[in-house]
Amino acid sequence: MHCHRNSDGGFEVIIASSGENAVELLDASEGKYRALVTDINLEPDKLTGWDIARHAREIDPSFPVVYMTGKDVDDWASKGVPNSIMLAKPFAPAQLVTAVSQLLNSGTTLA
Amino acid sequence: MHCHRNSDGGFEVIIASSGENAVELLDASEGKYRALVTDINLEPDKLTGWDIARHAREIDPSFPVVYMTGKDVDDWASKGVPNSIMLAKPFAPAQLVTAVSQLLNSGTTLA
Amino acid sequence: MHCHRNSDGGFEVIIASSGENAVELLDASEGKYRALVTDINLEPDKLTGWDIARHAREIDPSFPVVYMTGKDVDDWASKGVPNSIMLAKPFAPAQLVTAVSQLLNSGTTLA
Amino acid sequence: MHCHRNSDGGFEVIIASSGENAVELLDASEGKYRALVTDINLEPDKLTGWDIARHAREIDPSFPVVYMTGKDVDDWASKGVPNSIMLAKPFAPAQLVTAVSQLLNSGTTLA
Amino acid sequence: MHCHRNSDGGFEVIIASSGENAVELLDASEGKYRALVTDINLEPDKLTGWDIARHAREIDPSFPVVYMTGKDVDDWASKGVPNSIMLAKPFAPAQLVTAVSQLLNSGTTLA
Amino acid sequence: MHCHRNSDGGFEVIIASSGENAVELLDASEGKYRALVTDINLEPDKLTGWDIARHAREIDPSFPVVYMTGKDVDDWASKGVPNSIMLAKPFAPAQLVTAVSQLLNSGTTLA
Numbered sequence: 001m002h003c004h005r006n007s008d009g010g011f012e013v014i015i016a017s018s019g020e021n022a023v024e025l026l027d028a029s030e031g032k033y034r035a036l037v038t039d040i041n042l043e044p045d046k047l048t049g050w051d052i053a054r055h056a057r058e059i060d061p062s063f064p065v066v067y068m069t070g071k072d073v074d075d076w077a078s079k080g081v082p083n084s085i086m087l088a089k090p091f092a093p094a095q096l097v098t099a100v101s102q103l104l105n106s107g108t109t110l111a
Numbered sequence: 112m113h114c115h116r117n118s119d120g121g122f123e124v125i126i127a128s129s130g131e132n133a134v135e136l137l138d139a140s141e142g143k144y145r146a147l148v149t150d151i152n153l154e155p156d157k158l159t160g161w162d163i164a165r166h167a168r169e170i171d172p173s174f175p176v177v178y179m180t181g182k183d184v185d186d187w188a189s190k191g192v193p194n195s196i197m198l199a200k201p202f203a204p205a206q207l208v209t210a211v212s213q214l215l216n217s218g219t220t221l222a
Numbered sequence: 223m224h225c226h227r228n229s230d231g232g233f234e235v236i237i238a239s240s241g242e243n244a245v246e247l248l249d250a251s252e253g254k255y256r257a258l259v260t261d262i263n264l265e266p267d268k269l270t271g272w273d274i275a276r277h278a279r280e281i282d283p284s285f286p287v288v289y290m291t292g293k294d295v296d297d298w299a300s301k302g303v304p305n306s307i308m309l310a311k312p313f314a315p316a317q318l319v320t321a322v323s324q325l326l327n328s329g330t331t332l333a
Numbered sequence: 334m335h336c337h338r339n340s341d342g343g344f345e346v347i348i349a350s351s352g353e354n355a356v357e358l359l360d361a362s363e364g365k366y367r368a369l370v371t372d373i374n375l376e377p378d379k380l381t382g383w384d385i386a387r388h389a390r391e392i393d394p395s396f397p398v399v400y401m402t403g404k405d406v407d408d409w410a411s412k413g414v415p416n417s418i419m420l421a422k423p424f425a426p427a428q429l430v431t432a433v434s435q436l437l438n439s440g441t442t443l444a
Numbered sequence: 445m446h447c448h449r450n451s452d453g454g455f456e457v458i459i460a461s462s463g464e465n466a467v468e469l470l471d472a473s474e475g476k477y478r479a480l481v482t483d484i485n486l487e488p489d490k491l492t493g494w495d496i497a498r499h500a501r502e503i504d505p506s507f508p509v510v511y512m513t514g515k516d517v518d519d520w521a522s523k524g525v526p527n528s529i530m531l532a533k534p535f536a537p538a539q540l541v542t543a544v545s546q547l548l549n550s551g552t553t554l555a
Numbered sequence: 556m557h558c559h560r561n562s563d564g565g566f567e568v569i570i571a572s573s574g575e576n577a578v579e580l581l582d583a584s585e586g587k588y589r590a591l592v593t594d595i596n597l598e599p600d601k602l603t604g605w606d607i608a609r610h611a612r613e614i615d616p617s618f619p620v621v622y623m624t625g626k627d628v629d630d631w632a633s634k635g636v637p638n639s640i641m642l643a644k645p646f647a648p649a650q651l652v653t654a655v656s657q658l659l660n661s662g663t664t665l666a
Contacts (some may be wrong), residue, residue: 009649009652010647010648010650011647011649015523021657026129027627054189054190055154055189057188057189058189061185061187061188061189062188063188072643074172076172076193077168077172077173077192077193077194078165078166078168078169078172078192079165079173080192080193081188081189081191081193082188082191082192082193082194083188084192084193085549087549091548092453092454092455092545092578093453093454094454094455094541094542094544094545095454095545095548095549097453097545097649097653098541098542098545098546098549098649099545099549100649101647101649101650101652101653101654102546102549102653102657104646104650105640105642105653105654105657106648120314120315120316120319121314121315121316121317122314122316153371196438198438202437203342203343203344203434204342204343205331205342205343205344205431205433205434205435206343206438207432208316208320208342208433208434209316209320209431209434209435210434210438211316211436212314212316212317212319212321213320213435213438214316214321215313216307216309216317216320216321216324223414231425231426231427231430232425232426232427232428233425233427275527276522276523277520277522279522280522281524283518283520283521284521291350296505298503298505298526299505299506299507299525299526299527300498300499300501300502300505300525301498302379302525302526303521303522303524303526304520304521304524304525304526304528305521305526308525312373319431320427320431322427323428323430323431323432324431325431326424327418327420327428327431327435328427356560359641375611387633387634388633390632390633391633394631394632394633395632396628396632407616409616410616410617410618410637410638411609411610411613411616411636413636413637414611414632414633414635414637415631415632415635415636415637415638415639416637417631417637420581528659531660535659536565536566536656537563537565538564538565538566538652538653538655538656539565539609539656539659539660540651541564541656541658542652542656542657543656543660546657547661
């Protein structure tokens with residue numbers, strides 16, 4: 001298992017080596033992660049981003065989720081979780097930072 | 112297969128006899144339905160409301176979806192589709208009419 | 223000039239006989255109307271619903287506007303005014319009532 | 334203490350005889366009320382609608398609140414609670430029904 | 445025709461030399477631009493920012509539009525397109541980056 | 556009274572030495588401030604962030620307000636002003652920049 005740390009707009013980022021690893025990190029996290037940013041992985045026999053996001057929401061129903069994909073954007077409407085954001089590649093770094101911030105801040109504003 | 116028609120706030124309502132029947136109706140609909148209002152059915156070996164909603168969204172990614180349930184409201188965050196509304200029972204008729212109207216009207220307003 | 227009064231969900235409705243008449247009513251209104259619900263009229267040499275809505279917004283920048291049309295829904299994105307709602311025909315009465323209510327109530331909620 | 338019951342859009346309504354009575358009802362409610370619709374009462378030495386709403390939110394931070402007033406609408410921005418709706422009198426019944434429904438439904442949609 | 449490239453929050457920016465030039469670039473773009481950020485130009489006999497935005501929306505009804513102006517902010521309500529943002533000068537760079545990101549991300553969230 | 560200036564995402568920031576000082580600055584501001592970012596101060600006999608925000612909204616009903624706190628996040632629902640954002644500490648700088656930008660930009664988008 002390899003973890004790397006980066007910093008983007010002030011967010012500390014943990015990068016998981018695989019979907020399985022991401023699920024392990026979430027299970028052991030005890031609330032120390034604040035948001036999930038996941039690629040949609042379509043390799044056979046692998047956990048996809050859709051699976052990881054559902055798992056994160058079973059642990060915490062209000063967990064912020066951002067999906068990233070270069071194709072299959074329409075799948076979000078049937079496979080994504082509620083109150084998540086889908087970013088189509090390519091996107092600017094500011095879009096990701098704004099997406100995560102909007103989801104984190106939305107807990108205290110009304111639709 | 113039994114269908115009943117009702118009228119509520121001006122909406123014509125088709126009631127499906129089962130989850131399987133709902134999926135058949137959606138598959139044969141050719142765009143004649145405007146929204147899905149579904150109970151969360153937890154009987155073993157049956158299609159649940161979660162399944163039916165995902166199916167509706169595979170056919171039309173912007174299809175309005177309202178779930179109704181007396182319990183397990185938290186499951187919506189991990190099992191629901193994006194841009195759907197969950198109504199916890201008991202709810203007033205006006206809540207359902209407003210929910211469907213909001214989803215139908217939202218195509219032309221901005222988040 | 224002929225005006226008719228109806229009542230719908232508690233709203234009093236004034237029906238103008240033409241686009242020109244609607245503009246006259248708005249100009250003479252001194253704030254007594256609360257919202258504009260307009261058809262998109264495409265007869266040559268006539269004021270369209272797009273024109274009437276722009277006129278209403280010049281008088282009051284926050285005036286609620288709902289457009290109704292049976293076709294050309296995509297024109298809304300280039301010809302409609304901001305913070306308006308487009309209803310595609312056919313629609314249920316509840317959609318119109320909810321649309322007007324949402325616009326009237328939105329002054330006191332945040333995007 | 335006098336309570337009356339009405340029905341509006343399917344909502345059961347409890348009318349309190351005063352601000353003090355409303356607070357008593359909320360304190361004893363054990364979650365059986367679903368929303369507060371309150372007039373802004375400006376009689377001296379009385380609880381105002383602003384006070385009652387703050388009290389309701391101390392008991393339940395997500396309690397839906399609708400204020401009604403014939404004047405002083407601007408006070409809402411400094412005295413109202415977050416995620417509430419202010420209705421300026423006169424308003425149509427549909428506006429109140431939609432306001433309450435929007436607040437009740439908003440728990441499961443995103444800003 | 446002179447084009448300049450800048451980078452802001454990760455966005456690549458194309459600056460058009462005039463309103464006419466902006467329309468040419470949009471017409472020839474084949475989807476390679478992602479958003480329009482336009483000044484409101486009020487020189488006589490020139491295309492205004494209102495015109496350019498309407499043109500962009502005729503090509504793509506969901507094209508993100510941000511207007512910038514030092515005055516006449518109220519004109520936005522009657523001359524702007526739906527789902528656009530108006531920035532009053534002076535504004536901070538972060539406001540523009542957030543505005544563009546919100547519009548680009550809004551395709552996958554619900555009102 | 557000591558004021559310091561910083562720059563963050565392009566925003567100029569004025570830091571007040573106390574709640575009392577913040578109120579003085581707002582009273583003398585004549586519209587030159589654009590947003591309030593305030594800590595929730597719970598020292599006895601001191602103005603709290605809740606008080607300062609209410610004061611700012613009495614001067615300008617649409618003034619953007621962001622609260623910051625390390626605890627008592629639930630108090631926001633009963634003590635905060637409408638259309639404000641609460642940031643729970645610790646938060647990333649990007650969350651604050653996005654929060655202020657969202658509030659400043661929201662005047663020209665619809666809920």
